[in-house]
Structure formats: structure tokens, C-alpha cells
Amino acid sequence: MTMDFSRDKPIYSQLVDRICGDLIKGNVQLGDKLPSVREYAIESGVNVNTVQRVYKELEAMDLTETRRGQGTFITSDEKRIIALREEMMYQLADNFLTSIEALGFSKEEMVHVLQNRG
Amino acid sequence: MTMDFSRDKPIYSQLVDRICGDLIKGNVQLGDKLPSVREYAIESGVNVNTVQRVYKELEAMDLTETRRGQGTFITSDEKRIIALREEMMYQLADNFLTSIEALGFSKEEMVHVLQNRG
DNA sequence: TATGGTGTAATATGTCACTAGTACACTATG
DNA sequence: CATAGTGTACTAGTGACATATTACACCATA
Numbered sequence: 001m002t003m004d005f006s007r008d009k010p011i012y013s014q015l016v017d018r019i020c021g022d023l024i025k026g027n028v029q030l031g032d033k034l035p036s037v038r039e040y041a042i043e044s045g046v047n048v049n050t051v052q053r054v055y056k057e058l059e060a061m062d063l064t065e066t067r068r069g070q071g072t073f074i075t076s077d078e079k080r081i082i083a084l085r086e087e088m089m090y091q092l093a094d095n096f097l098t099s100i101e102a103l104g105f106s107k108e109e110m111v112h113v114l115q116n117r118g
Numbered sequence: 119m120t121m122d123f124s125r126d127k128p129i130y131s132q133l134v135d136r137i138c139g140d141l142i143k144g145n146v147q148l149g150d151k152l153p154s155v156r157e158y159a160i161e162s163g164v165n166v167n168t169v170q171r172v173y174k175e176l177e178a179m180d181l182t183e184t185r186r187g188q189g190t191f192i193t194s195d196e197k198r199i200i201a202l203r204e205e206m207m208y209q210l211a212d213n214f215l216t217s218i219e220a221l222g223f224s225k226e227e228m229v230h231v232l233q234n235r236g
Numbered sequence: 237t238a239t240g241g242t243g244t245a246a247t248a249t250g251t252c253a254c255t256a257g258t259a260c261a262c263t264a265t266g
Numbered sequence: 267c268a269t270a271g272t273g274t275a276c277t278a279g280t281g282a283c284a285t286a287t288t289a290c291a292c293c294a295t296a
Contacts, residue, residue, distance in 0.1 A: 186242070
């Protein structure tokens, strides 16, 4: 079940995004075990090291805890997930606003465009 | 006057973005001549080949016209600039909406965040 | 026509991010 | 202790990016 990845961004980064999305959306439960690196590697059609990097990033973000020989587990700290949600929301918003400014658009104008799209 | 570049994106790409921004904001006039590749290279502390690539991209976007032996000139077609403005606006909006969806945020929620920031 | 300014092309070099292959180290469990 | 499952470390290949250098082709102009 090889997943499809966009080519304009590293695979490991896309996987991190995907997992973060699942965490935020509640698609995975607190304390759940993630697939092993090999398992996930096969599932997504990537190399083990790529998955390892994903898990490393997640751990650096305090979203997971990895135990050698046992596996990688979602944090049990719900506050962390809630915080993540806010962080990502703000970061998304700020990046957007930065781009808007760089191109000389007005916030109101863009909000209007947003509402007439999707 | 070497410019500062972010490390998470190719230099040539950042230069293209910058020039596009200037075009949209009207910081440069229709038909204006851009600096020569060598000139611009020195100005921005970059190699000639990098600038060449920038000019090539701009021409591929029909934003400039390069005349061998004379230089590279901004298009005189105002419609092209106006179209560019729309293109970039829509692309920005769509990328934003895609991210929102991937993270399970609602459009209304994000608009609210936008208005309380910056 | 000579000169200097333009863009263009080709090649070599170095760096870095990404990914993969392989082997190693730890843990649980029979 | 043996085995199978886990994460981890090392090494190498690939490609994108940027640089440096050199040479070429075109144009304006003195």
C-alpha cells in the first residue's frame, strides 16, 4: 500500500505532517503504539531510515515516546496534543500572513478570496 | 549589498519570489530594464548562473522579455501583471485551504485566527 | 570596425538533503 | 539462552543547488 507523496517536499516531512494531522484530528488515541519502523516502512513504501527520521522528529516534538526494543508510542499527555493544535494553527496563520504581506495583498482581500473558494 | 536568504528554499526561487512581489506591488514599471545578470549577481552576492536561472524562470512565466545583447526587460503587457496577481492570490489561498483541511481545521476558525493576528 | 556591454552555454567542483542498504544493539518472551 | 521484534548507527548513492571559470553570440555605439 505504497502511499503517494508530493515531490516538492521531503517524504519524511510529509509523513510527519500526516501523523500530526491524525493526532490533531483524534484519529489516533493517546498512548497508542505506532507501527514499527519496518512495518510502517513497508506500508508506505519507504525506507526504514526515513521512518526512523519521522519518529525522531515526532519525539523531538514531544509527541511520541520511543522505547528501544518495544516501539514508539503516542504521548499520553493530552495537553501536548491540544498545544500542538494551537501551535500549528498559529504557525499556519502567520506563514499565510507573511506571504500576504510580501505580495502586497490586504488581509481583508484575502479573507474574501478564501470565503469564495473551496 | 549582499542580500540575506532563507536556507529552507533555493536562492533562485527566493529571488523569483522577490521580483514577482515587486511586479505585483508596482515597485517596478512596465517595460523597465532589469539589472544585467552580472550586475544583479554582484548586488545580491550570488553567482551569475543563479541570476541567469532567475531570469530564465521569469521569462518562462512571460513576465520578462530578454533580448540578447541588450538586457532583460519587464513585460509591457499590464494584463500579464494583473493576471499574475490573481494567480498568486489564488494559489496562496488554495495552499492555505489544503493545509487547513489536512489538519482538520475549519475555515471559519482560521479566518477568526487571522483576524486576531498581525 | 573595434570595443564594451549584454545574455547564453558548457563544464567542473563542492556541498548538502534525502533516501537506501546493511549491520548492530536492545528488549521481551518462549 | 535463543529468537524475533524493536529502535539505531554507519555508509554510500543520488540529485538538486550553487559556485567558479571560460568561452561564445548578439547588440549598441563611439
